Amino acid sequence: MHHAVYAAHPVTSAPTISVVTPSFNQSDYIESTLRSVITQGYPQLQYVVIDGASNDGSAEIIGRHAESLHYWVSEPDRGHADALNKGFAHTSGDIMCWINSSDVHYPWTLDTVAGIFSELPQVEWLTGVPTELGHSGGPKLVGGIARNAYDFLAGDYRWIQQESVFWRRSLWERAGGRLDASLRYAADFDLWLRFFSLAKLYHVPTVLGGFRVHGDRLGARVNYVPEAARLMSRYVDRQDRRTLRRVKVIRAVGDRFGQKYQLERVARKLSLCPWYRHARVEYDFSEGRWRVR
Numbered sequence: 001m002h003h004a005v006y007a008a009h010p011v012t013s014a015p016t017i018s019v020v021t022p023s024f025n026q027s028d029y030i031e032s033t034l035r036s037v038i039t040q041g042y043p044q045l046q047y048v049v050i051d052g053a054s055n056d057g058s059a060e061i062i063g064r065h066a067e068s069l070h071y072w073v074s075e076p077d078r079g080h081a082d083a084l085n086k087g088f089a090h091t092s093g094d095i096m097c098w099i100n101s102s103d104v105h106y107p108w109t110l111d112t113v114a115g116i117f118s119e120l121p122q123v124e125w126l127t128g129v130p131t132e133l134g135h136s137g138g139p140k141l142v143g144g145i146a147r148n149a150y151d152f153l154a155g156d157y158r159w160i161q162q163e164s165v166f167w168r169r170s171l172w173e174r175a176g177g178r179l180d181a182s183l184r185y186a187a188d189f190d191l192w193l194r195f196f197s198l199a200k201l202y203h204v205p206t207v208l209g210g211f212r213v214h215g216d217r218l219g220a221r222v223n224y225v226p227e228a229a230r231l232m233s234r235y236v237d238r239q240d241r242r243t244l245r246r247v248k249v250i251r252a253v254g255d256r257f258g259q260k261y262q263l264e265r266v267a268r269k270l271s272l273c274p275w276y277r278h279a280r281v282e283y284d285f286s287e288g289r290w291r292v293r
Contacts, residue, residue: 014114016044018070018093018169021101022083023062024052029102029212030061036104038068042111046070046093050083058101081179081187088178097166102212104133105163109208113166116204116281119290123281124199125167127160128208135214139207146203146278149196153239154250157232160201162188163209167195174198186227193235200279202292246275 019037023030037047049062051074059074066072071090077083084098095117099105116123130144147156165188175194179187195201239247280293 014042014044015095015118016046016093017042017095017097017110017114017166018046018048018088018091019096019105019110020084020087020091020098021047021049022052022080022087022098023049023054023058023101024083025054025056025058026101027054027056027058027061029214030058033099033101033104034062034065034068036106037099037110038065040105040107040110042114044093044114045110046091048072048087048090050077050087051075052077052083078181079184081181081183084187085178085181088172092169094169095166096169096172099163099209102214103163104210104212106207106210108206112204112206112208116202116290117166117168120202120281120292122292123202124171125165125195126202126204126281127166128164128204128206130159130161130164131207131210133210133212135212139210140213142207146280148201148276148278150243150247150250150276152193152196152232153236153243153247157189157228160189160192161209161211163211164207165192166208171195171199183227183231185224186231189224189228190231193231202279202281204281249273250276 021030021033021037026033034049037045047069049069049072051059051062051072053059053074053076062069062072062074071087073086077086087098088096095113097113113126116126129142131139132141134140144161147160151157175191175198180190181187183190192201236244281290282293283289284291
């Protein structure tokens, strides 16, 4: 077993952000992931890495960054969600997220997230603009459409990019304080559904995290879909009649225009259907602060 504990950074006015990376045999990418978090230089970072006893040299790579880590370990675990639960148990930060061992954050990610959560107490969880990376190199695809709980219920639930999602510890605790370790692929999706039941998802129009597309991940994506569909079916069954009537409206607009987000634009412009408006965060350059749109 390998492990290291690093003393906390000096206390500043910035909120503590807890980042967890679960890792297993990703030696081709883990260095890039670690550096994408560490080199941001965020002063109140708790970075935890949980490696599942990799045999490809990953542990040695992680060990070279031990002084920059709050905690790390290389030992057998029961899978992705179990590793994340172990990692988050070693954290105490006000803001939480995870970044998988082939994905990346960007140089501005943690500062941006800290500013939003510090200035906007109504924001309990947040996502940025999705990006996808090639096998080696920068973003190859940037873009995505904002989604809310009604879009999910209407059937448009793929994807909220996990690498770009951040949340408050208080929301995490209200949602159960752990991932469902019985889920092999869609534990993140299950967490988003629990979050949706408790708080609005806010969108910020900047890139925060990148998903690296490579051979190992393609198989996981194929398996993710049926597991997410089963979770979604249970989520729909728990909704009340008023919510389901609203979902029918979303579907009808989608069938009519081929683009259900047309309703969100019209609703915002004409002050209609306030229940459907997507929650957005934007930066006010004239005032130098974040605000809810």
